Amino acid sequence: MSQLRLDPLTGRWVVISLDRGERPQALAHRALPVEADPARPCPFCPGHEESTPPALETYGPEGNWLVRVVPNLYPAFSGNEHMVVDHLGPVFTQAPASGIHEVLVLSPEHASTWADLSDSQAGLVMAAIRDRVAEHASVPGLRYSQAIVNSGREAGASIEHPHGQLLAMSFVPREISDEQAGFARFEGSCLLCTTIEAEEASPGMRTIAADEHAVVLCPFWSATAYEMLIIPRDHDAHLHRAAPAALAAVGRALRTALAALRQQLGDTAYNVVFHAAPFRSEAEFHWHVHIIPKVTTQAGFELGTGVPINICPPEEAAADLRVGIGVAV
Ligand SMILES: [Zn+2]
Numbered sequence: 375m376s377q378l379r380l381d382p383l384t385g386r387w388v389v390i391s392l393d394r395g396e397r398p399q400a401l402a403h404r405a406l407p408v409e410a411d412p413a414r415p416c417p418f419c420p421g422h423e424e425s426t427p428p429a430l431e432t433y434g435p436e437g438n439w440l441v442r443v444v445p446n447l448y449p450a451f452s453g454n455e456h457m458v459v460d461h462l463g464p465v466f467t468q469a470p471a472s473g474i475h476e477v478l479v480l481s482p483e484h485a486s487t488w489a490d491l492s493d494s495q496a497g498l499v500m501a502a503i504r505d506r507v508a509e510h511a512s513v514p515g516l517r518y519s520q521a522i523v524n525s526g527r528e529a530g531a532s533i534e535h536p537h538g539q540l541l542a543m544s545f546v547p548r549e550i551s552d553e554q555a556g557f558a559r560f561e562g563s564c565l566l567c568t569t570i571e572a573e574e575a576s577p578g579m580r581t582i583a584a585d586e587h588a589v590v591l592c593p594f595w596s597a598t599a600y601e602m603l604i605i606p607r608d609h610d611a612h613l614h615r616a617a618p619a620a621l622a623a624v625g626r627a628l629r630t631a632l633a634a635l636r637q638q639l640g641d642t643a644y645n646v647v648f649h650a651a652p653f654r655s656e657a658e659f660h661w662h663v664h665i666i667p668k669v670t671t672q673a674g675f676e677l678g679t680g681v682p683i684n685i686c687p688p689e690e691a692a693a694d695l696r697v698g699i700g701v702a703v
């Protein structure tokens with residue numbers, strides 16, 4: 375079980391995980407490579423399906439799954455208690471961490487990553503994310519679902535086998551409400567549609583790849599080195615309502631971007647973060663995907679101020695990644 379506690383200094387909800395099983399040991403072993411214990415068979419490989427809870431959904435031919443969705447054994451969010459905020463005193467505010475936490479196994483191949491997925495496999499993974507988010511959106515009381523992929527220990531992955539996670543919760547997290555505020559502040563049609571137009575007006579600057587459905591770029595405002603943003607051209611607030619062609623294109627764009635990153639920087643840990651509007655929100659939003667490579671560590675200044683210092687201008691990162699695409703293709 376977990377619990378939400380409000381940080382009254384920042385107004386952010388914090389998830390306090392009360393039973394993550396073996397996890398405390400992991401804190402002492404942060405420096406170890408992913409899967410330091412080779413004696414434990416990989417729970418996500420075909421043939422080991424019994425080592426996870428039964429699948430919620432599988433994709434692919436009968437008996438030969440290609441993508442598999444299972445409940446997370448140590449859920450950060452679980453149960454369906456209402457979001458009732460409990461004031462335990464003037465500064466202690468708590469709520470149940472209700473919601474859903476699922477694992478999405480991206481491929482039966484243990485040694486592959488999203489950078490290795492075929493077009494059809496990348497499309498299947500995106501369809502699986504859409505289906506799960508649509509399912510979460512239909513659950514009363516849930517407001518937002520966060521899809522992520524962590525790759526590499528520095529990015530928080532504890533199992534090497536390529537997988538993502540879906541976490542559905544009963545509140546709108548700060549990062550999303552901040553981005554919603556950004557869309558609302560923008561005095562134009564749509565902040566990200568305008569970003570695509572502005573970048574395409576200066577080709578060879580920060581755009582890395584583009585096709586008729588999606589664009590990959592290093593944002594002008596990149597906070598970290600080699601940060602990338604993938605924007606579908608269709609203006610849709612909700613990933614789970616996106617057209618199949620847009621989803622497939624974003625899946626391919628992710629593959630292209632991550633392959634270029636690996637080509638130029640070697641095996642780098644990274645986080646992939648999918649952002650869409652809260653489920654029943656009608657406010658302006660345009661779903662998109664962030665790729666955040668873990669090439670530098672946040673130091674005291676960044677943590678103290680929330681002001682990132684990026685030592686690699688996005689124009690240089692984009693030029694380098696375009697070379698990577700040329701080599702990787
Ligand atoms: Zn495996």
Ligand SMILES: [Zn+2]
Nearest residue numbers: 564567609660
């Ligand atoms: Zn838009």
Ligand SMILES: [Zn+2]
Nearest residue numbers: 553649662664
């Ligand atoms: Zn975002």
